[in-house]
Structures are given as C-alpha cells and as structure tokens.
Amino acid sequence: MIIDIIGDIHGYADKLVGLLTQLGYHHNGQHFVPPAGHRALFIGDLIDRGPQQLATLEIVFAMLDADVADAVMGNHEYNALAFATLDPNDNTQYLRSHSDAHVRQHEAFLAEVPFGSELHQYWLQRFYEIPLWFESENACFVHACWDVDSMAILKPLLTEDNCLTPHGLIATAHEPSAPFDALERVLKGVETPLPHGMAMVDKEGTKRTRVRVRWWLDALNTRTLYEVARAPVSALAQIPSDALAENIDFALKTHKPVFVGHYWLTGTPEPLSNQVACTDYSAAVDSGYLTCYQLDTEQPLPLQPSNFVQYRHDLTSDSDQ
Structure with a gap:
C-alpha cells in the first residue's frame, strides 16, 4: 500500500x-x-x-x-x-x-x-x-x-x-x-521561553516571548536556542547566538x-x-x-x-x- x-x-x-x-x-x-x-x-x-x-x-x-x-x-x-x-x-x-x-x-x-x-x-x-x-x-x-x-x-x-x-x-x-x-x-508544535526579558516579533507582527522549536532534532537541551528555534531569519537575529535551549520537555516516543x-x-x-x-x-x-x-x-x-x-x-x- x-x-x-x-x-x-x-x-x-x-x-x-x-x-x-x-x-x-x-x-x-x-x-x-x-x-x-x-x-x-x-x-x-x-x-x-x-x-x-x-x-x-x-x-x-x-x-x-x-x-x-x-x-x-x-x-x-x-x-x-x-x-x-x-x-x-x-x-x-x-x-x-x-x-x-x-x-x-x-x-x-x-x-x-x-x-x-x-x-x-x-x-x-x-x-x-x-x-x-x-x-x-x-x-x-x-x-x-x-x-x-x-x-x-x-x-x-x-x-x-x-x-x-x-x-x-x-x-x-x-x-x-x-x-x-x-x-x-x-x-501547533513545541515552544520554549526566550531568555528573560527577551521578545521577538513574528511574521504577523505579534510580539512573542516564546519560540517554536525543531522538536525532531536530537538532544534538544544541549543545543543553542538559535539552532533549535523554528522562526523567520529576522526573528532569529534577535536571539543571542550563545543562548542555550533549556528545559524543553519533549522526547519523541515512537x-x-x-x-x-x-x-x-x-x-x-x-x-x-x-x-x-x-x-x-x-x-x-x-x-x-x-x-x-x-x-x-x-x-x-x-x-x-x-x-x-x-x-x-x-x-x-x-x-x-
């Protein structure tokens, strides 16, 4: 089939x-x-x-x-x-x-x-x-x-x-x-908070303090937030390159x-x-x-x-x- x-x-x-x-x-x-x-x-x-x-x-x-x-x-x-x-x-x-x-x-x-x-x-x-x-x-x-x-x-x-x-x-x-x-x-997918005090503007002009992540990647919590974030390039530019992705509570269980x-x-x-x-x-x-x-x-x-x-x-x- x-x-x-x-x-x-x-x-x-x-x-x-x-x-x-x-x-x-x-x-x-x-x-x-x-x-x-x-x-x-x-x-x-x-x-x-x-x-x-x-x-x-x-x-x-x-x-x-x-x-x-x-x-x-x-x-x-x-x-x-x-x-x-x-x-x-x-x-x-x-x-x-x-x-x-x-x-x-x-x-x-x-x-x-x-x-x-x-x-x-x-x-x-x-x-x-x-x-x-x-x-x-x-x-x-x-x-x-x-x-x-x-x-x-x-x-x-x-x-x-x-x-x-x-x-x-x-x-x-x-x-x-x-x-x-x-x-x-x-x-809608997995999201995680941005570093304290940070916000980003999405494609529709909405201010957000959380970012969607690429949950299909391995070892999410050992990567930088920039690496795992699923966001437009203009929004990603607002994230510090060394900020770590922390406390993402997700694992693919199949x-x-x-x-x-x-x-x-x-x-x-x-x-x-x-x-x-x-x-x-x-x-x-x-x-x-x-x-x-x-x-x-x-x-x-x-x-x-x-x-x-x-x-x-x-x-x-x-x-x-």
Missing part, C-alpha cells in the same frame, strides 16, 4: 486537483479515485487563506466519505470551531476571540461559508469528524507534533477515534490548563516514521530527520507548492527525499490545465 500524505491545502483546490491528477487519481463523477494500491491522507489545514475554500472541502470530504482517504485535524480547523463556539463561562465571548487578527485569519473561509449560516454549521460538524491524530501499523500522522504525553492528556476529552467532542473543544480552549497546553503541542504539516517549509523537499517528514511546503502562497510524501507501508523507513512529489503549478501550461 502507498499512502499519499498531502500537505496543508489552505483552500487552494486547483493545486489539490493538480496534485491528485499528477499522482494518478481520477474523478469518477463523485470523488477522486486513487490508483490501485494507493490511499490519500490529508495532514490538516484544509481551510483559510486560499480562494477555493468550499471546493477544497468538497473534494476532501467526498474522498473521506468514499473511504479512499483519511485526514487529521489542523490548527485552522480547530480554530474555526473555537471561533464559532460561545464560551459557556461567558456567553458574550467566543472560545477564540473575534479580534481583528483572528477575523482576518478566517476571512477567506467565512467569505464562502457565512458565519452562523446553515452551511457554516454543516462544515463545523464535519470538522468534528476529523481526528486529532492517526496511527497505523507503519506510521504516525499528526498536524504539528507527535507528543504521546500530550495525547494522553487529551484522550479522555476525545472519541475512541481521537476526534474532538464539544466538551473537549471547551476544555482545550481555556488557558492556562493542561488540556490547552496539550492541544497546542499536538496542533520508532515509527512521523508525518506532519504546519511548518511552512520552502525549497527542495527532504525529511526533517531520519524519522520525521513534513509535507507543508507553503501551498498557501502563490509561490508555494502543494506537496505529498508517498509512504510505502511495506518499507516505511528509511525516509527518502525521492518519495516527495510536488505539484509545480507555475510550470503547468495553459493547455494542461
């Missing part, structure tokens, strides 16, 4: 159709059908940013309903649920605030799926059907970080299939709390390969480590390519750069579209 692990789509249905076609999938009038011996897996962040939100959802969920694909939830699907759910502790507020930044983030999705509409309610209910993570005999799949300790905290709040419940959404949206921190790890999205990579695809591969190569911008890793379940390791496939939309001629 070949599992085609497809990165963050973010509402770019044309790129998705192009990639599926390139991989040998064909549309039977109802859904895309994989080539013999293949199955698709979507690694999360189906929505927000792109111009074809509904088309993307319809393609993905038609494949899920036909049982020719699987999916895991991204932080954008989670955020959409929290943005639309009133806080039971304060019914004047939503679990995710309607700040200007959050409204902008959901703008593309809500332009096609108006807030509070029947269509909106339909897709929110469908998002609840997507598990937070998925593990097979051969591999592990999660949007941002395979952290079994965080998963153990979340498990009592989920269905048997690791899907969120309304209660789980509420519990994980309230901070500070262990469920909130666990959800952040699984859907021997299987782990597949993630989320990280907005660029360049030629290659595994992040001997055990971890990311399929998010910034398809949410015009210059980024929707990317897939083709996992052979008979030989899941070693991870191979040659197993990546990218849909190069900018190299496709008009006659091919």
